[in-house]
Amino acid sequence: MAANPLNCSQEELDAVFLKNKNIWSNLGVYENISRSMAVNGKGLAGVLPFLVDLIQQAPWANLGLPQLREAVVTTLQVKKCNDTDLPDRAWVNQRVERVVTLLTHVRRLLVPFRYEQCIAKCSSADKGKLEYLVSLIDQKYIEPGASESGQSASTKRQLTSHPSDVSIASDGFPAVLRSPNLKEAAQSSEVHKAAKLAEMCSGAEGDDLLLKLGLSVMKKPAAKAETMGVVLKKPAFEKRIRCDLPRALQTKGGILKMTFATGQSYIHFKDVRGASTFLLGRSAKASPKHVDEIWCIAQKLSKLRHDSGKSMKDAALKMKTW
Numbered sequence: 001m002a003a004n005p006l007n008c009s010q011e012e013l014d015a016v017f018l019k020n021k022n023i024w025s026n027l028g029v030y031e032n033i034s035r036s037m038a039v040n041g042k043g044l045a046g047v048l049p050f051l052v053d054l055i056q057q058a059p060w061a062n063l064g065l066p067q068l069r070e071a072v073v074t075t076l077q078v079k080k081c082n083d084t085d086l087p088d089r090a091w092v093n094q095r096v097e098r099v100v101t102l103l104t105h106v107r108r109l110l111v112p113f114r115y116e117q118c119i120a121k122c123s124s125a126d127k128g129k130l131e132y133l134v135s136l137i138d139q140k141y142i143e144p145g146a147s148e149s150g151q152s153a154s155t156k157r158q159l160t161s162h163p164s165d166v167s168i169a170s171d172g173f174p175a176v177l178r179s180p181n182l183k184e185a186a187q188s189s190e191v192h193k194a195a196k197l198a199e200m201c202s203g204a205e206g207d208d209l210l211l212k213l214g215l216s217v218m219k220k221p222a223a224k225a226e227t228m229g230v231v232l233k234k235p236a237f238e239k240r241i242r243c244d245l246p247r248a249l250q251t252k253g254g255i256l257k258m259t260f261a262t263g264q265s266y267i268h269f270k271d272v273r274g275a276s277t278f279l280l281g282r283s284a285k286a287s288p289k290h291v292d293e294i295w296c297i298a299q300k301l302s303k304l305r306h307d308s309g310k311s312m313k314d315a316a317l318k319m320k321t322w
Contacts, residue, residue: 005064009283017071020050039105041122045129059138253307265294269312277309279316
């Protein structure tokens with residue numbers, strides 16, 4: 001598949017989980033199947049409506065843990081669907097792990113011999129469901145050999161060249177005996193550190209973390225892979241919209257932090273204890289006025305006295321008009 005999980009609209013992903021909560025909260029056969037086990041065709045067919053809605057939002061069938069966790073948490077807060085003895089935190093992690101297993105097995109069906117092994121034990125009705133499911137995956141995201149191994153062809157280890165024993169440096173000495181340039185090494189380490197952080201962080205919180213460490217906000221160059229005539233790019237920071245709107249509002253119980261990006265706009269709430277909670281998002285695909293809509297809700301939220309992320313999120317969900 002793609003080198004890394006790609007992002008989709010968080011708002012639309014939340015809607016998929018809210019709609020299908022009765023399916024993913026109890027996945028039947030797939031409650032006891034691990035990623036390393038063989039694909040269970042009957043089990044996938046049994047949760048087909050959820051998988052269809054999920055892949056229609058993410059046709060690469062590979063989502064990151066933060067987005068999946070946010071969707072489960074949002075559903076839990078709205079529907080109170082944890083009917084087990086597990087604490088909510090443990091239950092959320094369990095559900096995310098189950099969905100990741102489902103998507104892993106769906107992608108495995110793209111390998112011809114794995115698909116044949118799977119449908120050999122399926123009824124004709126289940127075969128038709130699996131065939132339809134596989135047809136929803138957009139083939140342009142597939143890299144040769146990546147479906148089976150789970151690793152992008154572009155991420156395979158590459159041998160690096162080294163100076164030969166007889167190559168001569170500019171000072172006339174053999175290059176292999178030349179002392180390393182400590183200044184260049186330090187700069188290289190700093191760049192690597194910043195690029196690594198940029199890869200792990202996203203949005204305004206990632207920018208703040210880099211600035212606190214004294215590093216400029218950097219983007220790691222997107223790795224390109226020529227696959228079936230399509231160049232895939234690794235997601236980087238969202239491109240911010242330049243506007244005069246404030247990016248933070250003080251409330252009685254904390255701080256509202258807004259992000260206005262070309263793809264979507266969203267709000268986080270940071271309480272007095274420093275805990276951050278995602279409140280609401282609006283994608284550009286859903287509305288070209290997403291910036292104004294998010295800003296309008298942020299202004300209303302700033303007048304509330306809520307001091308917890310949960311209460312603030314409940315208020316935000318009630319305020320949205322879409």
